[in-house]
Amino acid sequence: MKIISQKEFPKRPLLYIPLLVLAILEIIGITIVKTGIPTMGHVTLTGLTALAFILINNRYIANDTEMFLEEQIAIRTKELIESEGRFRSLVNNIPGVTYRCGIEKYFPIVFLSQEIERLTGIPDINFLNDNNKTMLSLIPIEDQVLLNKFIRKALDEKSSYRLEHRILDKEGQIHWVLNKGNRILEGEKIFVDGVMMDITEEKRLAQDKEQLEHQYLQAQKMESVGRLAGGIAHDINNLLTPIMAYADLLSPLVEDDSEEAAYVKQITKASTRARDLVTRLLVYSRQQKQEYTELDLNETIDEITLLLRETLNRKIKMIIRTTPQLPFIMGNRNQWEQVVMNLAVNAGDAMPNGGVITIETHTEEDQVVLAVSDTGLGMSTEITEHMFEPFYTTKGMNGTGLGLATVYGIVERHKAKITVSSQQDRGTEFRIAIPIAQS
Numbered sequence: 001m002k003i004i005s006q007k008e009f010p011k012r013p014l015l016y017i018p019l020l021v022l023a024i025l026e027i028i029g030i031t032i033v034k035t036g037i038p039t040m041g042h043v044t045l046t047g048l049t050a051l052a053f054i055l056i057n058n059r060y061i062a063n064d065t066e067m068f069l070e071e072q073i074a075i076r077t078k079e080l081i082e083s084e085g086r087f088r089s090l091v092n093n094i095p096g097v098t099y100r101c102g103i104e105k106y107f108p109i110v111f112l113s114q115e116i117e118r119l120t121g122i123p124d125i126n127f128l129n130d131n132n133k134t135m136l137s138l139i140p141i142e143d144q145v146l147l148n149k150f151i152r153k154a155l156d157e158k159s160s161y162r163l164e165h166r167i168l169d170k171e172g173q174i175h176w177v178l179n180k181g182n183r184i185l186e187g188e189k190i191f192v193d194g195v196m197m198d199i200t201e202e203k204r205l206a207q208d209k210e211q212l213e214h215q216y217l218q219a220q221k222m223e224s225v226g227r228l229a230g231g232i233a234h235d236i237n238n239l240l241t242p243i244m245a246y247a248d249l250l251s252p253l254v255e256d257d258s259e260e261a262a263y264v265k266q267i268t269k270a271s272t273r274a275r276d277l278v279t280r281l282l283v284y285s286r287q288q289k290q291e292y293t294e295l296d297l298n299e300t301i302d303e304i305t306l307l308l309r310e311t312l313n314r315k316i317k318m319i320i321r322t323t324p325q326l327p328f329i330m331g332n333r334n335q336w337e338q339v340v341m342n343l344a345v346n347a348g349d350a351m352p353n354g355g356v357i358t359i360e361t362h363t364e365e366d367q368v369v370l371a372v373s374d375t376g377l378g379m380s381t382e383i384t385e386h387m388f389e390p391f392y393t394t395k396g397m398n399g400t401g402l403g404l405a406t407v408y409g410i411v412e413r414h415k416a417k418i419t420v421s422s423q424q425d426r427g428t429e430f431r432i433a434i435p436i437a438q439s
Contacts, residue, residue, distance in 0.1 A: 096197040097177075099135070103155060103190050107135035110191065119177075119198055121170040135192075138167050140174070147179065151192055155183050164199065176203040233278045240278065244271045277402065292414075294328040294437050297336065297361055297368055304337045305359075308344050315354025318344075323362045328437040335410045342403045343372040343430050350376030350428065366436050373429035379422040387420070 097119055100111040112124040120138065127133045136144045143165040154161040160182045166174045181194025247267045254260040305320060312318070340359065347357045355375040362369050379387065388408040411418045411432055422428035 094195065096195040098193075098195045099181075100184075100191050100193050101135045103192060106137070107151065107192060109134060119169065119175060119196075120167065140166050140168060142166075151181070154181070155190070155192070158183055161194075167196070175200045236274065237278045240271055240274050243267065244275070247271060292330050292332055295331045295333055295336065296326065297329055297331075297370060297434070298322040298324075298326050300333055300336050301340055301359055301361065304340045304344075308341065311345065312348045312357070313351070313354065316348055316351055317354075317356045319356060319358040321358065321360040326361055327363060327368055329368050329414070329434045330437045331414050331434070332410075335413075339407050339410050339432070340370075340372070342407050346403055347372060347374035347376060347428065350374055350378070355427075363436075364433065367433040368436055370432045370434065371429060373427060375427045378424040378426050378428055379420075380424060384420055384422055 094113065094115070097115045098111075098113040099109065099116075101107040101109050109127050112127050114124050116127065117123045136148065139147060146163065147165055150161040150163050153159075160180065162178070162180045164176060164178050167177050168174060176199050177196040178199050179194060179196045181192055184191045184193045247264055250264045251261075251268070254264060301320065301322060305318065309318060344357055344359070351357075351374060358371075358373045360369075360371040360373075362371075387404050390402060390405040407430075408418065414434060416432055416434040418430060418432045420428065420430050
């Protein structure tokens with residue numbers, strides 16, 4: 001509070017008027033009761049003079065007090081605005097979405113940092129101005145139950161929470177966040193304060209690492225199985241050689257229409273089938289030498305398609321989509337015909353009631369991609385983990401378990417990569433990326 005000093009007093013001319021009147025009254029002899037006479041410089045005042053001075057002076061003190069309070073309010077308001085600005089700047093520069101929400105149903109949003117726009121593409125103001133946008137409205141339904149459970153537990157136990165969950169952006173794309181928060185008590189109100197850190201890239205890298213580790217283990221397993229299959233194939237081939245030789249020796253010794261001739265034919269037929277299995281095992285184990293030449297995969301597909309249309313169920317429709325002027329690959333034509341045939345037949349077996357098989361080719365960077373897809377029954381995760389193993393089959397006695405194993409062996413020999421995506425009752429797609437032949 002500012003008090004008027006003696007030095008400031010003369011600067012207020014209105015104060016002299018009542019003092020002048022009182023001075024005149026004293027000069028003409030009017031008696032006034034004197035009480036506690038104050039002094040102001042060299043002027044001596046009566047009680048009434050003092051009263052008049054005090055009343056007038058208090059008026060100016062009140063005015064000065066009002067001005068002082070207004071000035072202080074303005075200063076404090078400015079300080080608060082600056083403080084809030086610093087706080088918002090700090091919060092908005094935190095690499096994560098900071099938030100405050102109520103504890104009512106669905107956790108209504110009270111505050112949300114601008115980082116939410118970078119994460120979801122939706123400005124923070126949209127959430128604050130829309131009562132229907134709550135904390136749970138950002139999150140897929142599958143994760144809402146989990147987040148609600150964690151937050152409610154933290155509220156009950158007056159503790160914090162931490163979990164990973166998904167969040168949707170305005171395009172419906174999924175991002176992964178690490179959500180950490182606490183129960184906050186302000187007066188009689190309870191809030192939930194927290195921060196959501198975008199960990200989408202970390203999740204992707206972790207999944208890639210896990211996939212690479214799985215592929216590495218799978219490759220090691222397949223290599224071991226391949227060596228075993230190759231050894232077995234050589235042993236079987238050694239047994240088949242004399243059987244087929246003796247069958248050839250017996251054949252001219254029996255009459256063509258005799259019962260013995262029929263037996264010899266059955267021996268030869270069974271031996272031939274066994275030799276075919278050995279050949280496929282050797283292909284899988286990469287122990288059979290093959291000649292490689294520049295190959296147009298489109299021509300190979302065109303040639304095998306005619307045979308496939310005669311082989312597959314009449315209820316199955318085939319769609320061929322080949323890219324014109326496809327770059328050459330280095331490969332063995334017979335083996336790639338076998339790959340297309342095995343994949344197409346496998347797809348046909350998955351569609352007993354009919355469906356669509358699509359065979360496509362296109363280029364991706366320095367690779368030619370062969371894709372064979374169907375609209376069949378699909379495969380479970382358990383099946384896809386074992387489908388390339390020799391003798392693994394889901395067809396019972398009707399399958400040898402070497403169809404996809406042979407495909408895998410051929411793909412590996414051509415330094416190509418094969419991937420499969422399948423959903424039960426939605427179909428399966430095999431994609432093979434083959435290096436383009438170097439000119």
